Amino acid sequence: MSRLSGSRLSGSGILAAHTELYESTAEFLKVTANPTSLALHAVAFRKRAIDGAGKTVDLETFLDPTLVQKRHVEQKRQFRDVKHKFIEQEAKRAFLHAITGRTPEVVRDGEQDELAKQNKVKKARLKATKEEIAAMHAEALELSRQSAAEHARLAEETSEVAALHKSITDMELELARLKSTYPPEKRLTTSEADARLEAQQEELERLTADIACADARGAELRSDHGRRNKEVARLQRDREREEARAAEVRRQREVGGAGVRAHELGRWYAASLVAYRSLMGIKSARAASKNALEIEYVDGPTLHLYFDASGRFEDAALKGDDMELAELVEDARERNEPARLVSAVLAHLRPLT
Numbered sequence: 001m002s003r004l005s006g007s008r009l010s011g012s013g014i015l016a017a018h019t020e021l022y023e024s025t026a027e028f029l030k031v032t033a034n035p036t037s038l039a040l041h042a043v044a045f046r047k048r049a050i051d052g053a054g055k056t057v058d059l060e061t062f063l064d065p066t067l068v069q070k071r072h073v074e075q076k077r078q079f080r081d082v083k084h085k086f087i088e089q090e091a092k093r094a095f096l097h098a099i100t101g102r103t104p105e106v107v108r109d110g111e112q113d114e115l116a117k118q119n120k121v122k123k124a125r126l127k128a129t130k131e132e133i134a135a136m137h138a139e140a141l142e143l144s145r146q147s148a149a150e151h152a153r154l155a156e157e158t159s160e161v162a163a164l165h166k167s168i169t170d171m172e173l174e175l176a177r178l179k180s181t182y183p184p185e186k187r188l189t190t191s192e193a194d195a196r197l198e199a200q201q202e203e204l205e206r207l208t209a210d211i212a213c214a215d216a217r218g219a220e221l222r223s224d225h226g227r228r229n230k231e232v233a234r235l236q237r238d239r240e241r242e243e244a245r246a247a248e249v250r251r252q253r254e255v256g257g258a259g260v261r262a263h264e265l266g267r268w269y270a271a272s273l274v275a276y277r278s279l280m281g282i283k284s285a286r287a288a289s290k291n292a293l294e295i296e297y298v299d300g301p302t303l304h305l306y307f308d309a310s311g312r313f314e315d316a317a318l319k320g321d322d323m324e325l326a327e328l329v330e331d332a333r334e335r336n337e338p339a340r341l342v343s344a345v346l347a348h349l350r351p352l353t
Contacts, residue, residue: 282295292304297345297346301318304317313332313336313338328340
């Protein structure tokens with residue numbers, strides 16, 4: 001029965017197995033139909049059991065009468081399966097014969113192994129092809145990712161090109177407008193434009209220099225103006241003071257007395273002081289502090305005289321000239337005569353020729 005239930009059998013083998021099975025079934029049904037042939041059944045059963053003892057079937061289990069019905073049902077099922085397979089194969093054979101007009105080929109002994117070997121080779125080839133296809137698929141995925149990145153880059157470059165194209169178009173339109181606005185006869189050549197630019201740069205440099213000079217002159221004038229304003233203010237105060245003195249002198253003259261003589265003496269001392277300053281080349285003299293006197297010469301230098309608390313000459317310094325004063329200062333300190341130092345400085349500034 002196991003031989004008949006194979007997956008693929010030849011046509012003649014299937015027909016012989018079917019005939020043998022059919023005859024065995026008919027004989028079995030004939031024997032079992034007689035109730036008095038129980039002994040014959042037992043003999044036949046033992047005979048089959050002994051024949052099948054060399055197979056893989058357990059003999060004790062096979063001789064168990066209670067399992068006869070179960071084996072009978074199983075055999076009937078196997079018979080139906082074989083019958084259905086036979087009918088199916090015959091139907092396929094008839095169908096193919098009706099379509100092709102040829103008798104279907106029959107698989108002979110040994111062809112199944114050859115086909116299995118060919119199938120194994122084809123499976124190996126199919127596996128290699130699948131691996132190659134998988135590699136091609138991975139490569140295609142990588143190329144698709146690269147293509148997507150390249151597409152994004154090209155899209156960005158395309159947008160930049162579009163923007164540049166728009167800029168070029170705008171520049172061309174602007175150039176056309178300028179050409180229409182400024183005809184050729186009103187245009188300058190490159191050399192003319194360079195010459196005009198150079199001339200304008202020179203003019204700009206000259207004006208810049210004039211502005212710098214004007215700024216310096218303006219600063220000087222502002223300084224001079226401030227100095228003159230201070231001088232005017234000082235003269236104004238002197239004028240007010242002199243006017244007050246003149247008014248006082250007029251009043252004293254009208255009244256008479258010693259005030260008139262004091263005024264005359266003051267005028268004489270003032271004139272003497274002016275004459276002394278002129279002879280000594282002194283431009284101005286002022287008290288820098290309680291114990292210091294600054295004498296500015298007409299020639300520029302300034303002599304600083306320093307006195308102690310008792311009014312005695314102590315030291316001197318000359319600014320604006322490199323004259324050596326050490327010996328002169330020592331002599332003036334010993335004699336307590338700073339006027340000798342003033343005269344010596346004037347003699348140095350105005351040497352006799």
